[in-house]
Amino acid sequence: MSNVFIAFQTNEESRYIVEAILQDNPGAVVSEQPAMVKIDVPDCLTIKRTTVEEKMGRDFDLQELQVHLITISGHLDETDEEFTLSWKQ
Amino acid sequence: MQIDLRTVSIKPIRQTFDNVARHLGGDKPASRYLEGTIGIQSEDNFHYRPLWDPEHEIFDPSRTAITMQDWYQLKDPRQFYYGTYTIARARMQENAEGDFSFVDERGLAADYPAAAKKLALEVILPLRHVEWGGNMNNSFIAGYGYGAAICSPCMYHAMDHLGIAQYITRLGLLLDDAPALDVAKQAWLAAPMWQGLRRYVEDSFVVEDWFELFVAHNLVLDGLLYPLIYQHFDKALTALGSPVVSMLTRFQSEWFTETSKWVDASIKVASNENADNKARLSAWTKAYRDKAIAALKPIAAHALGTNADTIMTTVIDQFNARAAKAGLAL
Numbered sequence: 001m002s003n004v005f006i007a008f009q010t011n012e013e014s015r016y017i018v019e020a021i022l023q024d025n026p027g028a029v030v031s032e033q034p035a036m037v038k039i040d041v042p043d044c045l046t047i048k049r050t051t052v053e054e055k056m057g058r059d060f061d062l063q064e065l066q067v068h069l070i071t072i073s074g075h076l077d078e079t080d081e082e083f084t085l086s087w088k089q
Numbered sequence: 090m091q092i093d094l095r096t097v098s099i100k101p102i103r104q105t106f107d108n109v110a111r112h113l114g115g116d117k118p119a120s121r122y123l124e125g126t127i128g129i130q131s132e133d134n135f136h137y138r139p140l141w142d143p144e145h146e147i148f149d150p151s152r153t154a155i156t157m158q159d160w161y162q163l164k165d166p167r168q169f170y171y172g173t174y175t176i177a178r179a180r181m182q183e184n185a186e187g188d189f190s191f192v193d194e195r196g197l198a199a200d201y202p203a204a205a206k207k208l209a210l211e212v213i214l215p216l217r218h219v220e221w222g223g224n225m226n227n228s229f230i231a232g233y234g235y236g237a238a239i240c241s242p243c244m245y246h247a248m249d250h251l252g253i254a255q256y257i258t259r260l261g262l263l264l265d266d267a268p269a270l271d272v273a274k275q276a277w278l279a280a281p282m283w284q285g286l287r288r289y290v291e292d293s294f295v296v297e298d299w300f301e302l303f304v305a306h307n308l309v310l311d312g313l314l315y316p317l318i319y320q321h322f323d324k325a326l327t328a329l330g331s332p333v334v335s336m337l338t339r340f341q342s343e344w345f346t347e348t349s350k351w352v353d354a355s356i357k358v359a360s361n362e363n364a365d366n367k368a369r370l371s372a373w374t375k376a377y378r379d380k381a382i383a384a385l386k387p388i389a390a391h392a393l394g395t396n397a398d399t400i401m402t403t404v405i406d407q408f409n410a411r412a413a414k415a416g417l418a419l
Contacts, residue, residue, distance in 0.1 A: 012120065012121060015118060015120065016120075033098065034096075034098055034099065054166075056168070057165070057166040057167040057168045057350070058167060058177075
């Protein structure tokens, strides 16, 4: 099983996204690097809009995360509700 | 000459302030909101008790019957501190200003049907005085409350009420002229339809328990008044003519959706804290709900005519569902 990963710039906004990822993806491993935070998850990573909104306390459009995004690996499936990375075809 | 480039990773010695770390239960990165909120409440070294209230310390948790182990549990889900609050409101204000100038430039107010205009002025304009009451009450909570986490959003709430009062005034000035404000004040002071609501608001000025006041105004009165006026009455006005009033009250409806989240979260945390809180909050909510319904009925009847009863039932059902979701037993 390979990992998928996502990396964000470390800032006030991305912190909530990271918290949401950690809550929704039990296998997630965070590595904090200078000015960057990278999250590895085996097989599949999901970011849910509702969880991010709960953490941030405001409405959130999943496309807003692109502003903080550095890189991803995995096949991407994007809907209004979820942003999913996986190796499933 | 040879230059070696290498990356040095510097680990910060600490992630946040010690008092915030104690609250979080470990040294984790904390949001600006937490860093600006945790530990703000004055707790010690008050020296003398105030002469005007020797029963209490100047900041005293016993000014309300509600008890909390940790008052910082009453956090604001919107995570407002001064910066985020002003940015959020500036954004909303920009939209509202845009709507006002749109209505003004296109002369939409002049084209608005006379019957709808009259009704809108009669129902919405006197609410300025309710908003002023909301400003008074929330300032009181901010002043006498305990736990900075709930007091500072109450201060924002107080300023919001003042802002809404100003928007209502401007709506009046745009649809009519300055004398309309005097007419509305006379209606608030003398017209039988408004006396129930006026009594409710004026009675709330002498409530001494600040959490009770929070329930009476922020949860119950706003929770019934806003959906009634800014959703249902607004819809009825749009049906009469054009959505001019919807545009001019956009701030209020957005504001209500946003602030309800905070009010609900505060009630939920307080009622989950212990059984006494839950019983007390439920009893307050029930008592104030019944008073508020009685106060709003004549206004609903005037505003909505024959549909008033069905709409009031919808509003009350929505409110009950909201209260139940916040953990209250009504």
